[in-house]
Structure formats: structure tokens, C-alpha cells
Amino acid sequence: MSADLFCPPTETWISLSPRYLTQRRLGAAIGWGLLAAVAAVPLWIIGAPTIICLVVTAVGVAVIIWRLIRQPVIFRAWGFAERDTDLYIRSGVWIQRMTVVPYGRMQAVEVEAGPLQRIFKVASVKLVTASAQSDAVIPGLDPGDAARLRDRLTERGETQAAGL
Known part of the structure; x- marks a missing residue:
């Protein structure tokens, strides 16, 4: 196209404004961090197998990192x-x-x-x-x-x- x-x-x-990129990154980190915690913490509390807890935590961290990396691309698309x-x-x-x-x-x-x-x-x-x-x-x-x-x-x- x-x-x-x-x-x-x-x-x-x-x-x-470049401050908007910072705001978006912080918002993504907080929002996805809370979602990852809501998914992982109950597993640790109920004593789920360590491997399951680690996988859920790793997936949560990976999603947060992906969202943080994507923010500059999304930011540059606006105008x-x-x-x-x-x-x-x-x-x-x-x-x-x-x-x-x-x-x-x-x-x-x-x-x-x-x-x-x-x-x-x-x-x-x-x-x-x-x-x-x-x-x-x-x-x-x-x-x-x-x-x-x-x-x-x-x-x-x-x-x-x-x-x-």
C-alpha cells in the first residue's frame, strides 16, 4: 500500500510531546504489571508447582517488555x-x-x-x-x-x- x-x-x-511516550510506557508497565501479578501471585500463594509459577511470571514479564518496546513505534505513528x-x-x-x-x-x-x-x-x-x-x-x-x-x-x- x-x-x-x-x-x-x-x-x-x-x-x-515526548512526555506522552513516557506516560504511555509507565501506563503499560503499571497496567500489565498488575495483570501479571494478579495471575502469578495467587499461584504462589496456593502452592502451585514452581515451574507453573515461573512460567506465568516469565510470560507476564515478557508481555511487559514487549509492550514497552512497542510504545515508541506506536508513538511515532501518531501525527x-x-x-x-x-x-x-x-x-x-x-x-x-x-x-x-x-x-x-x-x-x-x-x-x-x-x-x-x-x-x-x-x-x-x-x-x-x-x-x-x-x-x-x-x-x-x-x-x-x-x-x-x-x-x-x-x-x-x-x-x-x-x-x-
């Missing part, structure tokens, strides 16, 4: 490009996704930051459009960049919608 399918015609991609009349958002490694949001179709632009995002000083920008199918989100932006993007998108959306 052509790489041109997932590139805007002339603009360059804007990447996410967005602002054009005159629309916003391009790309993501995905195995299943690549390109979302094009015309500014005139935007109804609202939301900025979100959960507890872990606030700790790592990143925010997400979510676009609400006239389509019920739209799920356009740009995660992992610096809060200042997210606020500026929200303001630019809102202004462009109002300008484009006024022409309808």
Missing part, C-alpha cells in the same frame, strides 16, 4: 497536519488510520487531561463534528500547544462554517 495514502498533500506532520480547510490526523501501526476533519464540520473542540496526563504535563484535543461516527482525538500534546490548537481550530471552524 502506498505511503502517500497516509500523507497530506503538502504539509508536514506535527508529532506528539497531525493543519491545512487551510481541514485537519489530518494519522495513527496506527498494524491498522493505519487517516482521519480528515473539515473545519466547517467541527461543532466543538475539547481539551482533556486525566490524572496521569496532568502528572506528565500532556493533554488531548478532541474534535466533535457533525458526524456521529467521528472520533478525532489528538493525544499527548503539551498543554500550551493543546490550548493554541484548540483556539486555532475553533477560529478556523467558525470561519469555515460562516461560509456555509
Whole structure:
């Protein structure tokens, strides 16, 4: 499949904040670490054979390592490009996704930051459009960049919608 399918015609991609990668790695380590512990600890407590306990623990550690190694690849797959009349958002490694949001179709632009995002000083920008199918989100932006993007998108959306 052509790489041109997932590139805007002339603009360059804007990447996410490097702090988002750190947040994703920590989230993966904690989430998968807890899941591995939930699987392995009861086996040790009930006195399961040592080999079974070691295999379950090793599988858990392998999954955590795999998830940590994958995070930079997933991180680099994300990007967005602002054009005159629309916003391009790309993501995905195995299943690549390109979302094009015309500014005139935007109804609202939301900025979100959960507890872990606030700790790592990143925010997400979510676009609400006239389509019920739209799920356009740009995660992992610096809060200042997210606020500026929200303001630019809102202004462009109002300008484009006024022409309808």
C-alpha cells in the first residue's frame, strides 16, 4: 500500500510531546504489571508447582517488555497536519488510520487531561463534528500547544462554517 495514502498533500506532520511516550510506557508497565501479578501471585500463594509459577511470571514479564518496546513505534505513528480547510490526523501501526476533519464540520473542540496526563504535563484535543461516527482525538500534546490548537481550530471552524 502506498505511503502517500497516509500523507497530506503538502504539509508536514506535527508529532506528539515526548512526555506522552513516557506516560504511555509507565501506563503499560503499571497496567500489565498488575495483570501479571494478579495471575502469578495467587499461584504462589496456593502452592502451585514452581515451574507453573515461573512460567506465568516469565510470560507476564515478557508481555511487559514487549509492550514497552512497542510504545515508541506506536508513538511515532501518531501525527497531525493543519491545512487551510481541514485537519489530518494519522495513527496506527498494524491498522493505519487517516482521519480528515473539515473545519466547517467541527461543532466543538475539547481539551482533556486525566490524572496521569496532568502528572506528565500532556493533554488531548478532541474534535466533535457533525458526524456521529467521528472520533478525532489528538493525544499527548503539551498543554500550551493543546490550548493554541484548540483556539486555532475553533477560529478556523467558525470561519469555515460562516461560509456555509
